[in-house]
Amino acid sequence: MPRMHDFLLYGAGQLLTCSNPGKGPKRGKSLSDPGIVTDGAIAVSGGVISAVGARADVERIIGSSRVERVIDAGGRVVMPGWVDAHTHAVFSRYRADEYDARIRGVGYLEIERRGGGIKRTVREVREMSEQRLFEVSRRRLAKILEGGTTTIEIKSGYGLDLENELKMLRVIARLGRELPLDVVPSFMGAHQKPPGSEGGAYVRTVIDEMIPAVAREGLAEFVDVFCESGVFTLEETEEILSAARAHGLGLKIHADEITPQGGAELAARLGARSAEHLTKISPAGLAALASSDTIAVLLPGTTFGLGSRQFAPAREMIDRGAAVALATDFNPGSAPSCSMPFAIAVACSQMRMTAAEAVNAATVNAAFAVGRGERAGSLEKGKQADFVGYDVEDYREIPSRAGTNHAVVVVKSGAVAWERPSFEAASEVGL
Numbered sequence: 099m100p101r102m103h104d105f106l107l108y109g110a111g112q113l114l115t116c117s118n119p120g121k122g123p124k125r126g127k128s129l130s131d132p133g134i135v136t137d138g139a140i141a142v143s144g145g146v147i148s149a150v151g152a153r154a155d156v157e158r159i160i161g162s163s164r165v166e167r168v169i170d171a172g173g174r175v176v177m178p179g180w181v182d183a184h185t186h187a188v189f190s191r192y193r194a195d196e197y198d199a200r201i202r203g204v205g206y207l208e209i210e211r212r213g214g215g216i217k218r219t220v221r222e223v224r225e226m227s228e229q230r231l232f233e234v235s236r237r238r239l240a241k242i243l244e245g246g247t248t249t250i251e252i253k254s255g256y257g258l259d260l261e262n263e264l265k266m267l268r269v270i271a272r273l274g275r276e277l278p279l280d281v282v283p284s285f286m287g288a289h290q291k292p293p294g295s296e297g298g299a300y301v302r303t304v305i306d307e308m309i310p311a312v313a314r315e316g317l318a319e320f321v322d323v324f325c326e327s328g329v330f331t332l333e334e335t336e337e338i339l340s341a342a343r344a345h346g347l348g349l350k351i352h353a354d355e356i357t358p359q360g361g362a363e364l365a366a367r368l369g370a371r372s373a374e375h376l377t378k379i380s381p382a383g384l385a386a387l388a389s390s391d392t393i394a395v396l397l398p399g400t401t402f403g404l405g406s407r408q409f410a411p412a413r414e415m416i417d418r419g420a421a422v423a424l425a426t427d428f429n430p431g432s433a434p435s436c437s438m439p440f441a442i443a444v445a446c447s448q449m450r451m452t453a454a455e456a457v458n459a460a461t462v463n464a465a466f467a468v469g470r471g472e473r474a475g476s477l478e479k480g481k482q483a484d485f486v487g488y489d490v491e492d493y494r495e496i497p498s499r500a501g502t503n504h505a506v507v508v509v510k511s512g513a514v515a516w517e518r519p520s521f522e523a524a525s526e527v528g529l
């Protein structure tokens with residue numbers, strides 16, 4: 099019987115594969131290679147890529163097998179769906195007034211002291227029903243999908259008690275079940291110490307009650323801790339992550355964001371999957387990360403959103419061989435942009451990453467940062483058919499022309515998850 103293909107996409111002016119077969123995240127020189135194929139094609143069968151590469155090769159491989167749907171990419175750029183490796187996308191409402199306050203010179207920690215920041219979102223999330231929290235988050239994720247993101251990590255951390263942390267994690271799980279996006283859940287009960295709690299007692303609650311419950315219910319793949327002055331100390335972070343490891347969960351750290359705490363060194367020493375933020379990483383932290391398997395997840399949109407000029411030292415990290423990924427940090431306060439093209443635009447202009455490095459960091463490396471490197475993040479035979487068509491001729495237009503959503507089609511596991519209505523008529527490609 100001839101094989102059936104869900105579809106064949108051909109005519110990609112630049113097909114970016116971002117592939118690094120069997121070699122884990124990209125580092126150094128390989129990060130500069132987005133694996134461009136001109137006149138590229140992708141064949142998809144059972145939601146998985148059955149052939150990818152030059153059109154003639156793909157057509158030869160699929161031979162006479164029946165194809166359900168054929169898409170002509172018309173010379174556009176086609177690339178892997180973005181993997182947003184760090185978000186806080188389940189929340190109540192945006193805190194746009196804090197954006198204004200920061201512009202007027204009020205610091206991030208000062209906003210916290212005034213009852214704003216994370217604590218404010220915690221109050222609101224606690225008051226929200228699970229159903230309503232799901233509904234507001236579902237709408238956000240639908241928009242995120244339109245931007246070309248097909249895998250997203252979402253952290254809890256606006257509940258800060260067992261009941262509300264579990265509520266957030268159930269919402270995160272349901273988003274993954276009901277939307278055409280892969281959702282990776284991280285438990286972040288250690289995002290803050292809850293108002294009115296005695297710090298040490300809360301750490302015990304996280305370790306003795308929350309992590310066991312989350313693990314028992316299978317609601318998280320990773321545990322993340324905000325290791326920061328006035329939040330969780332290095333010792334507390336290590337204690338919490340050791341408990342996480344004992345329960346079979348992966349480790350992540352919000353490390354060295356506002357002040358250098360040794361979070362990067364700790365992440366490397368514990369063999370954490372990732373260390374995230376790293377704006378204030380120390381020279382010792384950088385050296386430790388560069389020679390480890392821990393992935394540096396950088397969040398330039400946060401630095402931009404906070405109005406700071408001190409970005410994470412991406413260039414130095416890459417040049418010293420660290421595995422660098424990029425993500426949005428999408429949250430209601432410090433980083434309210436959920437756009438991956440925006441994040442990579444800031445990475446290029448402010449951290450001096452090349453467009454090629456940024457694209458790899460936001461796809462294949464980001465997939466490894468959330469434990470999905472074997473099936474998402476690059477266009478390779480056998481991987482999930484997750485990709486985006488952009489109405490641009492050169493992939494470097496994605497960061498350089500950020501601010502407009504140029505995505506025209508988003509494919510998730512071989513099915514069209516979103517398509518811009520009548521995009522052909524408005525297209526700028528191939529004129």
Ligand code: NIG
Pocket residue numbers: 186215216219324352355400427429430431432433
């Ligand atoms: O990653 N740094 C800690 N947490 C978030 C901020 C979340 C919020 O402001 O609501 C972050 O930037």
Ligand code: FE
Pocket residue numbers: 184185186352427
């Ligand atoms: Fe964060």
